Amino acid sequence: MALASAAPALVRYGGVAQTLHWLIAGLIVVQFVLANLAEAAQDAGSLLGALTWFARHKSVGMTILMLACIRLAWRLAHPAPPLPAAMPAWERVAARISHVLLYALLFAMPISGWLMSSSANFPVSWFGLFTWPDLVAADAGRKELFETVHEGQSKGLFALAVLHVAAALKHHIHDRDDVFVRMLPFGRQRGGRGAH
């Protein structure tokens, strides 16, 4: 049918890819909340409070690292659905760069946090079930360095996440294409800018 070839059927991300995407997204929000609770406890002078919130932050962070490994492997084996044909080249390049950076941070942030914990002689436990090995020896100067890196990365991740959400909404509301819907288990196919 001529109509079908003009508007290709909606191809969504698979169930596994969607689950990993939303699970990790939710855990990243949890991480920002836990880190802020820990720092608030620290500022209030409650070291035990900081200890407990940071312990949860580290457990969730290592969970994200493990999920990121699965997610990268899954993504390499299962290509993403194609972008709308009408999408300009600069948008494709920008999307590519921001996604590569987001993937990189899914690994870099837990690893810099892990390095920070190791250099602070605060080994990382995973929910009290087992302890991750220290990556480096304890060293106060090194801890400062990794802390700076980790905080810098968190600002970068926040900025990228805002851009990512804004781009998804722009595709959904302004361009009215399928870019956002492909990461949802529901939602109808949209016309897109090519359909106008």
Place this chain on the structure above:
Amino acid sequence: MPTESCAGVGRWLRRLACIVSGALTAGAFGDPVCWEIDPAVSAIRFAAVQAGARFEGRFERFAADVCFSPDDLAASRARVTVDVASVATDNADRDQTLQTADWFEPARFPQAVFVAKSFTRAGAGFVADAELTLRDVTLPIRFVFAHSERDGVITLKGRVALERLAFGLGRGEWTDVEWVGNAVDVEVDVTARARPLSVSASPKPQQVDD
């Protein structure tokens, strides 16, 4: 044998004096050898569990008055004083917390003191039944250790498992053992040289007047 080097010494009384002093110097009667500890290669370490993960720390300053002989446990003795303000865990926040009134509070309790009450053999090693004072609490402990002496170099490796709350370590919110465990494993690793003996059979420890 100390008698051999005394063979050439004339007059039986002088020869006897030579033999006796030689025997004392060599510890032939099992006199405890007193130790001069090498702080560079000796350590008092501890490990505890915090938020589910084990971490290690150490006390960087301690002094010991130890005279020990496996052949004369009854005359052996050990008294170790630890400068608790020297506690170090490679984490500034934690080290500062350990100096507060909730923990070691060295401002009020500057020293931890270990005094051996008796020594017994236990398998290939030894056990010191001792009293340990942390803060203002003194409790009996059993310190298990291995001892060796070779070419005048003495090594001791020992350990004892403590419960911090029994000594009042960790007050207020820190009495909760969910995030900071109660068990603390202490490990002592000492390298020493035999202190040169005077003719005195029971040398006094070096005293520092304050």
